[in-house]
Amino acid sequence: MEIPFATIERLATYLRCLRHLKDEKIKIISSADLATNTKTSPEQVRKDLSYFGRFGKVGTGYYVGKLAKKIEKILKKRKKWNVCIVGAGSLGSALARYGGFKDSGYNVVALFDNNPEKIGTKIGDAEIYDVKLLPEIVHEKKIDILALTVPKHALPGLKELLESSKVKGILNFVPLSLHLKTRRKAAVLDVDLAQKMYILSYLISNKEEQV
Amino acid sequence: MEIPFATIERLATYLRCLRHLKDEKIKIISSADLATNTKTSPEQVRKDLSYFGRFGKVGTGYYVGKLAKKIEKILKKRKKWNVCIVGAGSLGSALARYGGFKDSGYNVVALFDNNPEKIGTKIGDAEIYDVKLLPEIVHEKKIDILALTVPKHALPGLKELLESSKVKGILNFVPLSLHLKTRRKAAVLDVDLAQKMYILSYLISNKEEQV
Structure with missing residues (x-):
């Protein structure tokens, strides 16, 4: 069913x-x-x-x-999932530190960035790797889920790396659609924070009318 | 209807x-x-x-x-909304920088924190204020929406300040329920990032079974 x-x-x-x-x-x-x-x-x-x-x-x-x-x-269906974050900017770093993931069994095991000053440093227990190593590290660390937090303009240049990384699911925070040609297609879920704002402003406007 | x-x-x-x-x-x-x-x-x-x-x-x-x-x-129903962020940690800072809000007409006009080292500094155009000034600044800057990004343990201590601030809506990123006694109740919308992870892992598990 x-x-x-x-x-x-x-x-x-x-x-x-x-x-x-x-x-x-x-x-x-x-x-x-x-x-x-x-x-x-x-x-x-x-x-x-x-x-x-x-x-x-x-x-x-x-x-x-x-x-x-x-x-x-x-x-x-499974207790633990390994997660990586691509884009160690402010949103990526915030997600890496977000307590709600760990509490629910989602462990951030790696981050990726292209900024040489960030590569090699750590956020919590997770190291920041060169994004070019994405397919390798995904394989090595058995990463299931990839959270995508790069700026909009960086997305086209990342497509190939994403396509050759064998993750099972992608949580997409970039406000753009992801069209990936992966051999076994990954599940993609878009997260749009502005969408929550829209819902909230509807709730507010509705209350104002009722008063 | x-x-x-x-x-x-x-x-x-x-x-x-x-x-x-x-x-x-x-x-x-x-x-x-x-x-x-x-x-x-x-x-x-x-x-x-x-x-x-x-x-x-x-x-x-x-x-x-x-x-x-x-x-x-x-x-x-309205083009512009003024937003403030309470908690200028990594998630709060990420939201302040999040392009998707501004593009959609949600302007972050202030942040609030209790860390003296952060108070007085800026993220983008928005200043970080002492959280004690919350009700005043909300009034002064005509803030409609408050995004709550403080750590879990800080929430109980904030209740009174939140209750006396006349915002119309609260976007709650703290993984706890908000029970506020505001005179004219604000609309509250919970945002749980771990929830998205749950949905994604269901999609993944479902795909795995179909293969």
Whole structure:
């Protein structure tokens, strides 16, 4: 059965919410509360979870810890992923330091840049390598996921290196589409921070109208 | 009529896609192609757009530039928003330098931190202020949106300052829930970068199974 992409996105949102609840020592949540906290409907929550079996108890709700574990299993299937960051500028460095990755089992094991002053230095435990070594280091360090944080103008010149690096997935922070010809195509997910701004400004404008 | 939050999220995704198409000088796109590029279905694209009137022509598709403008109008209603960043660490600095905000009409006009060595310095055109001045500067510089990029442990100590600052919206990068008691509640949108990693690893695992 094909699971809609929107369901996968919402599962990741439910997981985030469940983790917060766990931090706050809340043990049970109703589908109505889970829906309110994740800006969706209780029907949608139940439908999304129904793809993967039966969860929760009628009249009781979901066990926070149990549901979080189950969703983690659905999404990840593996505990640890090795991540590299291409582009050790401000965003790349911020991602390398971002605690949320490590907490969730995504280990940044290398960064890449073309600036000779950066190459050979470290951010946390991860070394910055010459970007020309990308395919080699990806192989050597068994890197699964590549986060792309280079400036827009640097992207065309990187295409060949990216295509010959055998990563399984790319998290693309560059506001440009990636058209790669990899032998076994990598999964690509675009992250656009301005998009979040758009959603937020809609929420604000909507509130202003209601007042 | 209430527009579902998921529709708003997808509109922001369509907009991102349309902007890429514009960069590539593509003038017309079918709902099928727009759906493929944004990981949804043509029916969903048509349904989402139908909330806002009639778009496109049967058998022709959507005019890229026109549709982008229309969605921008739906989402933003205003051309310019003033943004501040609380927490001038690596993520905060990266956001201040992030080109995608300025391009979309979100101007970072101030940063805030509690580190005396940072206070008074600048990132781009934006000065870093003492976080104690947050409510005043928000008022003075007519700041609409606050991006929160402080470390987890700093959040409890910031609550009062956040509550007395009259921003309209908060983009929360801290992996914790925000429970603020503001007089007129600000819209809050959580941004979790690890969530994107979860979605990506699902896409990867799914591909691996299909091979």
